[in-house]
Amino acid sequence: xxxxxxxxxxxxxxxxxxxxxxxxxxxxxxxxxxxxxxxxxxxxxxxxxxxxxxxxxxxxxxxxxxxxxxxxxxxxxxxxxxxxxxxxxxxxxxxxxxxxxxxxxxxxxxxxxxxxxxxxxxxxxxxxxxxxxxxxxxxxxxxxxxxxxxxxxxxxxxxxxxxxxxxxxxxxxxxxxxxxxxxxxxxxxxxxxxxxxxxxxxxxxxxxxxxxxxxxxxxxxxxxxxxxxxxxxxxxxxxxxxxxxxxxxxxxxxxxxxxxxxxxxxxxx
Amino acid sequence: xxxxxxxxxxxxxxxxxxxxxxxxxxxxxxxxxxxxxxxxxxxxxxxxxxxxxxxxxxxxxxxxxxxxxxxxxxxxxxxxxxxxxxxxxxxxxxxxxxxxxxxxxxxxxxxxxxxxxxxxxxxxxxxxxxxxxxxxxxxxxxxxxxxxxxxxxxxxxxxxxxxxxxxxxxxxxxxxxxxxxxxxxxxxxxxxxxxxxxxxxxxxxxxxxxxxxxxxxxxxxx
Numbered sequence: 001x002x003x004x005x006x007x008x009x010x011x012x013x014x015x016x017x018x019x020x021x022x023x024x025x026x027x028x029x030x031x032x033x034x035x036x037x038x039x040x041x042x043x044x045x046x047x048x049x050x051x052x053x054x055x056x057x058x059x060x061x062x063x064x065x066x067x068x069x070x071x072x073x074x075x076x077x078x079x080x081x082x083x084x085x086x087x088x089x090x091x092x093x094x095x096x097x098x099x100x101x102x103x104x105x106x107x108x109x110x111x112x113x114x115x116x117x118x119x120x121x122x123x124x125x126x127x128x129x130x131x132x133x134x135x136x137x138x139x140x141x142x143x144x145x146x147x148x149x150x151x152x153x154x155x156x157x158x159x160x161x162x163x164x165x166x167x168x169x170x171x172x173x174x175x176x177x178x179x180x181x182x183x184x185x186x187x188x189x190x191x192x193x194x195x196x197x198x199x200x201x202x203x204x205x206x207x208x209x210x211x212x213x214x215x216x217x218x219x220x221x222x223x224x225x226x227x228x229x230x231x232x233x234x235x236x237x238x239x240x241x242x243x244x245x246x247x248x249x250x251x252x253x254x255x256x257x258x259x260x261x262x263x264x265x266x267x268x269x
Numbered sequence: 270x271x272x273x274x275x276x277x278x279x280x281x282x283x284x285x286x287x288x289x290x291x292x293x294x295x296x297x298x299x300x301x302x303x304x305x306x307x308x309x310x311x312x313x314x315x316x317x318x319x320x321x322x323x324x325x326x327x328x329x330x331x332x333x334x335x336x337x338x339x340x341x342x343x344x345x346x347x348x349x350x351x352x353x354x355x356x357x358x359x360x361x362x363x364x365x366x367x368x369x370x371x372x373x374x375x376x377x378x379x380x381x382x383x384x385x386x387x388x389x390x391x392x393x394x395x396x397x398x399x400x401x402x403x404x405x406x407x408x409x410x411x412x413x414x415x416x417x418x419x420x421x422x423x424x425x426x427x428x429x430x431x432x433x434x435x436x437x438x439x440x441x442x443x444x445x446x447x448x449x450x451x452x453x454x455x456x457x458x459x460x461x462x463x464x465x466x467x468x469x470x471x472x473x474x475x476x477x478x479x480x481x482x483x484x485x486x487x488x489x490x491x
Contacts, residue, residue, distance in 0.1 A: 072391055104397055114392035118410045118488050128396030131406065162490040180396060 021084050023048040023215045024069070024184055029078035029090070031064055038064050039075060040239040046184070046217060046232070048083075051210050053226035053247070054219045056236035057262060062219045065236075066186045069217070071103035082106075082183060106184040107177035111192050113169040115161040121148065121172050122157040125179045133180070140179070147175045151205050167198030171205055178209075185209070187218040223266060227251050235259045274458050281449045281459060285442055285466055292441025293470070297428045300363050304370025304427075305420075311375035312382060313404075326375065333372025339433050341365045346437040362434040370427055377419045381412035414485040421478035425471050432467070442466060 024046040031039040038061045046052050054062040067073040068090075069080060077091040082105040088094050116124050122144055129140035148154050151171040161169055170190055177185055187206065191199040203225050210216065210229050220226055226233055227247045234244040235254070242256050254260050272280075314326035333341070346361040356364065385408050393403030435444035443463055450459035 070395055072394060100397075103395070108391075108395040110388060110392065110395075112388055114386075114388040116389065116392065116407055118414070127406070128398075131402065132397035160488040162488060176396065 020048070022046060022081075023050070023083055024217070025079075025081040026065070026069075027079050029065065029068060029075050029080070031061075031068065031073060031075040038239050039068070039078075042078070042236075042239075042241055044234065044241070044244075046215060049213045049215055050231045051216045051218065051229050052232045052234060053230035054217065054234050054236060055221070055223065055226060055262075056242075060236040061239040062234075062236050063188055066108065066188050066217060066219055069102065069184070070106055070108045070186055071099045072108075074099060105182060106186050107180045107182040108186045108188060109170070109173050109177050109190050111189040113161070113166070113173045113193075115169055115172055115176070117161050120158050120160055121153065121164070124161070124172060125176050128176070128180050144175070144179055147178055148172075150208075151175055165198060166194045167201045170194060170198075170202045174202070174205055174209075183215060185214055185216045187216065187220070189219050189221065191220070191222060221266070223251060223263070235262065237262070274455065277449075277453055277455055278458055278462055281446075281462065284445045284449065285463060288440065288442035288445035289466055289470065292434075292439060292444070293428065293431050293467075296359075296362055296366065296431045296434060296439070296441060297424070300366030300431075301370055301424050301427055303363065303367035305374055307367060307371030308374030308378050311371055312378035315375065315379050316382065330372045330375050333369055334376075338365070338369050338430055339436070341369060342433055342437060358434070358437050358439045361437055362431070362439050366427060366431065366434075369430075370423060373423050374420060377416050377423065378412065381416035382408060384415050385411045414482075414489070417478065417482050417485060421474065421481075425474055428470055428474065429467055 022045045024044065026042060026044040029039050029042040029044075030037070038059075040061075042061070042065055044052070044065070054065065056062050064073055068075045074094075075090040079087065079089050080102055081087045082102065086101050086105055088098050088102045116127065119127065122141065125144040125147065126137065126140040129135045129143070130137050145154065145157065148157060151174065153168060153171055153175070156164060156168060156172075161172070164172065174190070190206065191202050194202060199222070203222065206216070206218070207225075207229055218226075218230070230247050232244060233247045233250040235242045235250055235256075235258075237258050242258050243250055243254060249255075250259065251263065254263065311326045311329055314322050315330070317323045317326075342362065342365040345356060345365050346358065349356055382404075389407050389411065390400075390403055393407040394400075398406065431441060432443035434441055435447060438444075446459045446463035450456045453459070
């Protein structure tokens, strides 16, 4: 998306027609929990290989967007399309199988890691490939070890999660997601529950992945990181996309007062 | 001439141990195994969002826990024949004990399942697992660790409760003790001997529990 994209300042607008097939297209995503309308018609387009940072105050709905794409929440309306191959219309009360088909295109990295405590690092990583994707254990193990080596955790393959630092646990969480070979990586505040000195390690891993062409949707409060890594920043507030566009536009010269307020508050901390 | 107590105790040791090995222990083991299956089913039903399903489980647990085991045993062995269902002593005992364990262990298992953080269900889901597979591979192994101490208590209680089966003519440790006691008129000696054997069995079980807990604790920070 070009920085001069007029859409960047238009909260209701659709994205400009992309050059090729978008990897992810979300239109009109809406969700309410009882009286609380957490998503009010969210539109989102992610091109293959793009890194999209979702920012906004807590309760703005950013996490719910991710969770909806991963089948952890089922929106009330809207569509989600992955690469034109999986298409779910939430208003048409999709079956579990349809939602699972959508889920299988992405993998989630959780704020609180959610590693399986009763399994070793290696077992955590190969659980999905072996149990769900039915890949051979030898094959999945070789892949898993290569991924663990890349995040510097080769020597921890037989450790249990409780034996790892938070930063190490989150790197295992990332490797567990990568091992599924998803088209789309979803990060839900991946560094929010880490001690400050451990944040860097995890961000470095994500930065490296960005360089390798993974398509990622990242909910984050790390604005500096978003500015450096993201191709697109989406600012959400009150269940809506307030503005989106190139990080320079949204983070440096935002068009909307609400965005300015939010950024000011974060910078004042 | 009456034989000395020591000789009587020694001579009755074999029949009592035989009663334990052929009666008490297999009765407890089989009832516990079947009871756990019932309990898991009841725990899952109890957790169901369907109110009828969870209501059935709730009622079952309430009845089992709210009525004496001896009464449950008598209903099955002495009660059912009056509606034309005659059940032999052994099956009667296994049915009664299994149903009983099912009621008590259901609450233990339910609580253990609920003690596993919701994020674990989500993590299972995100790597593509169905609810059933997540339950089996992710949730139950973690719930097992939590439920070992309370389930061990249930099992130890069950071992002692199998003595009630003597009242429906099942040949087990206590029934053998009663028979020898009645014959020799040495009630005190025989019943204490029986008590000691129960105690030894339970001591052994406690140590099994200890090592099981240790094994399952290997992935928890201390």
